[in-house]
Amino acid sequence: MKLAGAITLATASALAYSQDVIKIGELNSYKTQPAFLGPYKMGMxxxxxxxxxxxxxxxxxxxxxxxxxNSNPGDAVRAAEELLTRDKVDVLTGTFLSHVGLAVTDFAKHKQRFFLASEPLTDKIVWEDGNHYTYRLRASTYMQVAMLIPAAVKMNKKRWAIVYPNYEYGQSAVTTFKTLLKQAQPDVEFVAEQAAPLGKIDAGNVxxxxxxxKPEAMFNVLFATDLAKFVRAGTQRNFFENLSVVSLLTGEPEYLDPLGAxxxxxxxxxxYPxxxxxxxxxxxxxxxxQKRYDDYPRLGTIIGYNAILSLAAGIDKADTTETEALVEAFKGLEVDTPVGRITYRxxxxxxTMGxxxxxxxxxxxxxxxxxxEYIDGASVLPSDEQVRQWRPASAN
Known part of the structure; x- marks a missing residue:
């Protein structure tokens, strides 16, 4: 039965590819995360x-x-199913929130269809919950935290506070930060930790x-409206005076521009400067x-643009949209992007997008x-030996 199912899927993909167009099915949280995903769609x-x-x-x-x-794992899986069965797309891409990305990653595994997770940051997508059918474009939480560790160590502060959104992305970022900073600075102490519900932060109390x-330094993982509320409350209370801070994502125009003065x-x-x-x-x-939209790009623009470039390069290399051929084509695939050449490991x-x-x-x-400074993603990825410990042997 499994063989028959695989043949049916391969045949459906081949028939779709035989038409005059290649259909890319993309699903994302456009209604709930418009600041990032509006520019993302324009980039695509x-x-x-x-x-x-x-x-x-x-x-x-x-x-x-x-x-x-709708930023909902169940809705995401239903949307992915609809894209495959009703719209007859050749490949799947997208997702923004980490828990949604994980749901579609699992869907791709069970449906045996290629999925390029363009934006979700959780490490689990390629490591603990990685699978044969899923690739990921954007630098993960582990990678971006690792980029900030040298600055955190240089600050030479012992007492650290942490604030983060209480879901997969924030939780994994904090775990990685604690691990990597402890390795680099064994005497560090984490004296306070605040986990805020996504989109519902009580900024003053946090x-x-x-x-x-009384921390000497802080690691921030908040973004979007939670970040803006937190920064305003912290400024009003003079919390940031003499406080050293490293922060994920805050330099992205989507989240930096609203802060203004x-x-x-x-x-x-x-x-993304x-x-x-x-x-x-x-x-x-x-x-x-700028010629096309009379606007400046955001980080979402780059992610959306690079996702399409990656899919095009992979399909060109495979010379088909058949799933197994695409999976193989993406192994070691090199793509020239606006931030330089990247490679899919x-x-x-x-x-290796940085x-x-x-x-x-x-x-x-x-x-x-x-x-x-642009940090090449390849320089902050864990070793092959470490990846083998984290990633299921069946995932490749």
């Missing part, structure tokens, strides 16, 4: 337009079919609880995006990143 659309104008992939045009997952512990100066962050990147590949992308299906690290400042009433 730009990449599709450019590829189609250049002749498509193996002579076939790309078609993007989008569904909303700030007060952290301040009561309230930007917490001096925080060391990961982000589009205005300060001067490379030929990024300049070409920036010019094309065969051992864990994680791409991130920018810098220090927050204010210019003309707006938050910016200064002293930026």
């Amino acid at each position: 659309e730009l990449a599709v337009e450019q590829i189609n104008e250049a002749g498509g992939v193996n002579g076939k045009k790309l078609e993007l079919i989008v569904r909303d997952d 700030v007060q609880a952290l301040a009561d512990a 309230e930007t917490p100066v001096g925080w060391v962050v990961t982000g 589009w205005y300060a990147i001067d490379t030929p590949e990024h300049n070409r992308f920036l010019e094309a995006y 065969g051992i864990d299906h994680q791409s 991130a920018y690290v810098g220090t927050l400042a204010i210019k003309d009433g707006k938050g910016i990143m200064t002293d930026i």
Whole structure:
């Protein structure tokens, strides 16, 4: 029965590929995370337009079919099923929130269909819960935390506080931060920890609880509206004065721009300083995006753009959208992107796309990143030996 099912899936994929278009099924949390996913969709659309104008992939045009997952794992699985059965898509991509990404990762495993998780950050997607059919584009929580550890160690602070959204992304980021900082600085103490419900932070009480512990430094994992509320409450209470901070994602325009003049100066962050990147590949992308949309890109734009580039490169290499051929094609796949060349690792299906690290400042009433450095994702990935301990042997 399993063989018959596999043949049916392969036949369906081959029939779809034989048509004039390649259908990319994308599902995401557009309604609940518009700041990131609006620009993300625009990045995807730009990449599709450019590829189609250049002749498509193996002579076939790309078609993007989008569904909303309502930030709900159950809705995401239903949307993925609909994309496969009703829309007859050739490949699946997308998801934003980590627990939603994990649900679709499991769906791809059981349906034996290729899935490129473009944005969710949880390490489990490629390690503990990794599977044969799923690859991931964006630098994970482990990778981005590892990028911040050198700055945290350089701060030479002993008493650390932690604040994070209480779901998979925040929990995994905190676990990694504690582990890596302890390894680098054994005498560190974690004196306060606040886990806020996603999108429902009681910012004043959270700030007060952290301040009561008298920390010397803080690791922040909050983003979006939770971050804005937290920064405002912390500023009003002078909590950030003389407090050293490292922070995930805060330098991304989606979350930095709304802070404006309230930007917490001096925080060391990961982000996307589009205005300060001067490379030929990024300049070409920036010019094309601004010409198309009369706007500046956000990090979501880059993720969406790179997801389509990756799928196009993988399908071109495989010369088919058949699942097993795509899985093999993505092993060691190299893709030239606006942030440089990235590679999809065969051992864990994680791409080497990196991130920018810098220090927050204010210019003309707006938050910016200064002293930026692009950290190649390959430099902060765990060893092959460590991956083998985390990832199921059956996942490859």
